[in-house]
Amino acid sequence: SNIFSFIREKTISEKDIEDILWDLEMSLLESDVAIDVAEKITDELKNQLVGKKVKRSTDIIEYTQEAFKNSIRDILTVNGKDMDSILQEKQNKKEPFIIMFVGINGTGKTTTIAKMAKYFLDRGLKPVIAASDTFRAGAIEQLTHHAEKLGVKIIKHEKGADPAAVAFDAVEHAKAKGKDVVLIDTAGRMQTNVNLMDEMAKIKRVVKPDFIIFVGDSLTGNDAVEQAIKFNESVGIDAIILTKADADAKGGAALSIGYVINKPIIFLGTGQGYDDLIEFKPEWMIHQLFT
Amino acid sequence: MLGKLGKSLAKTMKKLAGMTIVDEEVVKEVIKDIQRALIQADVNIKLVFKLSKSIEERALNEEPPKGVTPKEHIIRIVYEEMVKLVGETPKPLKIDKKPYKILFIGLQGSGKTTTIGKLSRHLQKKGLNTAIVCTDTWRPAAFDQLKQLTQEINIPVYGEPENKNPLEIANKGLEKFKDYDVIIFDTAGRHKEEKHLLEEMEQLSTAIKPDETILVIDGTIGQQAKEQARAFSQSTPVGSIIVTKLDGSAKGGGALSAVAETGAPIKFIGTGEKLEDFEVFDPERFISRLLGMGDIRSLLEKA
Numbered sequence: 001s002n003i004f005s006f007i008r009e010k011t012i013s014e015k016d017i018e019d020i021l022w023d024l025e026m027s028l029l030e031s032d033v034a035i036d037v038a039e040k041i042t043d044e045l046k047n048q049l050v051g052k053k054v055k056r057s058t059d060i061i062e063y064t065q066e067a068f069k070n071s072i073r074d075i076l077t078v079n080g081k082d083m084d085s086i087l088q089e090k091q092n093k094k095e096p097f098i099i100m101f102v103g104i105n106g107t108g109k110t111t112t113i114a115k116m117a118k119y120f121l122d123r124g125l126k127p128v129i130a131a132s133d134t135f136r137a138g139a140i141e142q143l144t145h146h147a148e149k150l151g152v153k154i155i156k157h158e159k160g161a162d163p164a165a166v167a168f169d170a171v172e173h174a175k176a177k178g179k180d181v182v183l184i185d186t187a188g189r190m191q192t193n194v195n196l197m198d199e200m201a202k203i204k205r206v207v208k209p210d211f212i213i214f215v216g217d218s219l220t221g222n223d224a225v226e227q228a229i230k231f232n233e234s235v236g237i238d239a240i241i242l243t244k245a246d247a248d249a250k251g252g253a254a255l256s257i258g259y260v261i262n263k264p265i266i267f268l269g270t271g272q273g274y275d276d277l278i279e280f281k282p283e284w285m286i287h288q289l290f291t
Numbered sequence: 292m293l294g295k296l297g298k299s300l301a302k303t304m305k306k307l308a309g310m311t312i313v314d315e316e317v318v319k320e321v322i323k324d325i326q327r328a329l330i331q332a333d334v335n336i337k338l339v340f341k342l343s344k345s346i347e348e349r350a351l352n353e354e355p356p357k358g359v360t361p362k363e364h365i366i367r368i369v370y371e372e373m374v375k376l377v378g379e380t381p382k383p384l385k386i387d388k389k390p391y392k393i394l395f396i397g398l399q400g401s402g403k404t405t406t407i408g409k410l411s412r413h414l415q416k417k418g419l420n421t422a423i424v425c426t427d428t429w430r431p432a433a434f435d436q437l438k439q440l441t442q443e444i445n446i447p448v449y450g451e452p453e454n455k456n457p458l459e460i461a462n463k464g465l466e467k468f469k470d471y472d473v474i475i476f477d478t479a480g481r482h483k484e485e486k487h488l489l490e491e492m493e494q495l496s497t498a499i500k501p502d503e504t505i506l507v508i509d510g511t512i513g514q515q516a517k518e519q520a521r522a523f524s525q526s527t528p529v530g531s532i533i534v535t536k537l538d539g540s541a542k543g544g545g546a547l548s549a550v551a552e553t554g555a556p557i558k559f560i561g562t563g564e565k566l567e568d569f570e571v572f573d574p575e576r577f578i579s580r581l582l583g584m585g586d587i588r589s590l591l592e593k594a
C-alpha cells in the first residue's frame with residue numbers, strides 16, 4: 001500500500017461496533033437463539049471485524065450487518081448427508097430407504113411423518129409407516145388415521161409392544177413388498193430420560209436406519225441446544241425438521257441446533273395439513289432476524 | 292442495561308458471600324448474572340430487563356436490615372421481585388359450584404390432553420365426580436387418546452369422532468354430564484395466527500361458560516410465550532396456567548412471561564407423561580429453577 005492509504009482506509013475498533021453487536025445479539029435472543037450460541041456468534045463476529053481495514057466511506061453498521069448475515073448463512077449451510085442421494089443409492093440397490101423420526105414430546109413427529117409420506121407419494125414412491133410409538137395414549141390410532149387418509153400401509157402392533165419389533169416388521173414388509181421408504185414414528189421423550197433414550201438407541205440398532213430426522217418445535221427456546229446435543233449423542237442426527245413455523249415462530253432454534261451439532265435443517269412444518277412442509281432456506285432465518 | 296450479560300450466578304454469589312457492605316460494582320455484576328440466568332431460562336427479554344432494573348434499584352437503595360449480610364439482602368430482594376409475579380403461595384383451584392366447568396386451551400402439542408387426564412385423576416382423588424368432553428375435532432384420534440388416558444381410572448369421556456362441530460359436542464357433553472361435580476373440556480391445539488381457530492375457541496367459551504379457563508404452557512417454549520399467551524387471553528380470559536414438560540431440562544421461563552401477560556397464576560406443573568406426574572405449583576422451587584440456583588430456600592431461611 002502507499003503512504004496515502006490511511007486517508008482512504010480506516011480500522012474497525014471495538015468501540016465502532018459495540019452498539020450494533022449488542023443490537024444483533026438482542027435480535028438473536030428475541031428470536032429464540034440460545035444465549036450461549038447468540039454470544040458465540042457475536043463474539044466470533046467481533047473477532048473477525050475488529051482490526052479489519054475498510055474503506056473510509058464504508059458504513060460500519062451496514063458492513064457489520066452484512067458480515068453477520070454471512071455468518072448466519074455459514075452456520076446454516078451444512079454439507080451433511082443428503083437425503084436425496086441416499087434415497088437414490090437405496091433405489092439403485094433396490095432396498096428400502098429407512099428414516100427414523102425422533103424428538104421430545106409433542107413437537108410434531110407423527111404429523112410430520114404423515115407429511116413426509118405425502119412428500120414421497122407425490123414423487124411416485126411407495127412409503128410404509130411404522131407405528132413404533134407404542135407408548136402414548138392414542139398414538140397408534142393417530143398414525144393409523146393419517147395412513148388411511150393417505151392410502152399408505154401402516155405396520156403396527158398392540159399398545160405397549162416393543163417399538164424395535166414394530167420397526168423391524170415394517171422394514172421386512174418393505175423388503176417383501178418392494179416399498180421404497182420406511183417411515184418410523186417413535187414416542188416423544190425427554191432428552192433427560194436415560195431409559196427412554198436407550199430404548200430409542202435400541203430401535204436404531206435393530207433396524208439400522210439410513211437417515212435419522214430430529215423433529216423440533218420452532219417455538220422452543222434455550223432448551224433446543226440440550227435437546228439437539230443429547231439426541232445427537234444417543235442416536236446421531238442426520239437432519240432436522242422444525243415444526244409449527246406458522247405460529248409466527250422466529251425459529252432461532254434452527255440456528256441454535258445448526259450451531260451446536262452442525263447438521264442441516266431440511267424442512268419447516270407450516271401447518272397441520274399434509275402439504276404444510278416447505279424446504280428450509282438459510283434466508284428464512286435471516287428474514288426472521290431482521291423483521 | 293447496555294453491555295455484556297453476566298457469566299455465572301453461582302460464581303458471583305460466592306463473591307457476594309464474603310462482603311460486609313453492599314458494593315455497587317458487585318451488585319451490578321450480580322444483576323448481569325441474573326439477567327443471563329433468566330434469559331437462559333426463556334423469560335421474555337423485556338421482562339428480564341424490567342425485573343433486573345427493579346432488583347438493582349432496590350439492592351442499591353435499600354439498607355439491609357440489621358444483622359443481614361449483603362448477600363442475604365440481595366437474594367431476598369431477587370426473591371421478592373420474582374414472587375410479585377408468581378405469587379408467594381400457590382393459588383388453589385377452588386371447585387365451588389356444581390357442575391364446575393373447566394376449559395383447557397393452548398398451543399398444539401403443549402400437553403392439554405395429557406394434563407386433563409392428570410387433573411381428572413387429581414380431582415377424583417379429592418372425591419369429586421369428574422367427566423371429560425372432547426371438543427378436539429382436528430387432531431386425529433384425540434378422542435381415543437383421552438379414552439385410553441383415563442380408562443384405568445374410570446373417568447367418563449364424551450366425544451363424537453365423526454362430528455366436526457365442536458360447539459355441538461360441547462353442548463351435548465354439558466347436558467350429558469350436568470350431574471357431575473366437574474366437567475373438563477379438551478380443545479384442539481391452536482396458535483395466534485390461526486384466527487378462525489381462535490374464533491372457534493371464543494365461541495366454545497361462550498357456549499360452555501367455564502368457571503375456569505386453563506392455559507397450558509409447554510415448559511420448553513421460548514420468547515413466543517408472551518405473544519401467544521396474549522392472543523389466547525384476548526380471545527378467552529385465562530384464569531390459570533399449567534406448565535408442562537418440566538421433567539426435562541427446560542427451565543419454564545416462558546410460563547413466567549405468560550403469567551406476566553395474562554395475570555393468571557400457575558396452579559400446577561407437569562413432570563412426566565403419566566397421570567401421577569402432576570404437582571401443585573411451588574413458587575419457591577420454580578424461582579430457584581429459573582435462576583438456576585439449587586437451594587434458594589435455605590438461602591432464604593438464613594436471610
Ligand SMILES: Nc1nc2c(ncn2[C@@H]2O[C@H](COP(=O)(O)OP(=O)(O)OP(=O)(O)O)[C@@H](O)[C@H]2O)c(=O)[nH]1
Nearest residue numbers: 105106107108109110111188244269270271399400
Ligand atoms: N400449526 C402447526 N401444528 C403442527 C405442526 N406440526 C404438528 N402440529 C400439531 O402439533 C400437535 C402435536 O403433533 P404430533 O404429530 O402429535 O406430535 P408428536 O411429536 O408426534 O407428539 P408425541 O408423539 O406425543 O411426542 C398436533 O396437534 C399437530 O397437528 C405444524 O407445522 N404447524
Ligand SMILES: Nc1nc2c(ncn2[C@@H]2O[C@H](COP(=O)(O)OP(=O)(O)OP(=O)(O)O)[C@@H](O)[C@H]2O)c(=O)[nH]1
Nearest residue numbers: 105106399400401402403404405480536561562563
Ligand atoms: N415428559 C413430559 N411429557 C408430557 C408432559 N405433558 C404432556 N406430555 C407429552 O407431550 C405430548 C403432547 O401432549 P398432548 O397432551 O397430546 O398435547 P395437546 O396439547 O393435547 O396436543 P394437541 O391436542 O395436539 O394440541 C405427549 O407425548 C404427552 O405425553 C409432561 O409434563 N412431561
Ligand SMILES: [Mg+2]
Nearest residue numbers: 109110133139
Ligand atoms: Mg407422535
Ligand SMILES: [Mg+2]
Nearest residue numbers: 403404427433
Ligand atoms: Mg390434545
